[in-house]
Amino acid sequence: MVTSGGFIQACEQEQLHLSGAIQSYGALLIANKKTIQITHLSSNISDFISGFDEHSVGHLVPEILEGLIQNFNGTTQFYENELQGINSRLDVILNAVDEQHMAIELVPSLPHVRLQSAIKVLPPSIDSDAVLNSVRQQLVDYIAELTGFERVMYYEFLPSGDGEVIAESCQREGMGSYLGLRFPASDIPQIARDLYLKTPWRAIYDASAPTASVMGHFTPDLTHSHLRSVSPVHIQYMRNMGVMSSVSWSIIGRNELSALLSIHDAEAKAIPLPVMQHLWEVIAQFNLMLREFAARKRMNLHARMQEQLNKLQVRINSAESFSDVWPQLSAWLMKEFKLQGVLLVHANEQFTAGTLQLEPHAFKQVQTMLLNSKEMLWQTDNLLGALPAIELSEVAGVAALNALPQSQQGFQLYLLRSCETYQISWGGRSDKPHEQQGELAISPRRSFEKWIETRLSFSMPWSEDTRLKLMKLRLLLQLLK
Known part of the structure; x- marks a missing residue:
């Protein structure tokens, strides 16, 4: 049995960006930006495009992708329905690996509904806490409607590092609610939070699917990879929650992760790439309004405090x-x-x-x-x-x-x-030791049922x-x- 502290330490030491594997929902090529030669590819590449297998390291990338590589600007780029794969049309995602290499990710192109402009989804501004609460709920309801996922949560991080669900939309009766529940900081280790700051979203398509290894002469940095494989501990965490697929978008405060918008479903699901991009834009718009509102509140607090302190200063001086x-x-x-x-x-x-x-x-x-x-x-x-x-x-x-x-x-x-x-409602007993489950030496708690902690000291x-x-x-x- 491993204590909570040992569990957190082990999670923080896991090199998530150096997993050497991707989710098998898509395929991966890594190329040298100058020579356009393939330095790495995923073991499942032949399931997506023809003419490539584990012996293709050192070959040139497909001619149809050369133009995308030459126009790569170092930031994540998305191309819908870009090329024909073996079984379907494929979307292409480009992202950086290091100064000399870039990743080319291939995922199935999926049909989607017509999308409205991201700036029309939410009100233009937030001017009070009541409006903030209303807009936040409007946001989770919109994501639920557009994605069809069973649960959408706005998960806010507290100064203690713990998280709390402060807005939720559930699409299926009887699945229970996490609204108002807290989750311990160890559920999302700092190393994972740092990665959330560097990627537009984190998608997990099927927690039960095997991974595809990335073959090459060195272990690539998959920090920005859309398909980066999932930690075995997190997979067990999802299974314990009864979740098979999820997507999380980041809410960023002043250079720190302040919240996550997360969607969960009990079945393996994928969201069309344009819908993911659209929601990213909507959430970015919300994030901008949130920062502006927080800045106005800080300015008002400064002004109010200064007024009070000026009065006290006059009193002190006299x-x-x-x-x-x-x-x-x-x-x-x-x-x-x-x-x-x-x-x-x-x-x-x-x-x-x-x-x-x-x-x-x-x-x-x-x-x-x-x-x-x-x-x-x-x-x-x-x-x-x-x-x-x-x-x-x-x-x-x-x-x-x-x-x-x-x-x-x-x-x-x-x-x-x-x-x-006073009492705090937790999603599962946060102080319960973590036990060995299957092949894992450590794993997250099994139960996420509401547990009430009464704080006395x-x-x-x-x-x-x-x-x-x-x-x-x-x-x-x-x-x-």
């Missing part, structure tokens, strides 16, 4: 001593951050407010950690879990701002929250705005004398 300012400042802090207690260490003095305070032994542990840390900001909603040396404390949540250099001239601010019993989580607010507050507190 006061004879900091003791005269503290009642007004602490009352504002308690309300703004929803606190039960606050502590400010300044000029070898401690100023407190509220009904909750760090016990002397707990304060010593937290302060020592801050002084030894290079981080200016630190926060936790589970103090006893974050600092096990603190055996007992009424404080559960701490957000600390440290501006106390070795000279001791500066300040430390501690925002304090008490324990609050946690405070309510700090909002994503906490860090921004504290950084602005730091500028005000630097005025203290």
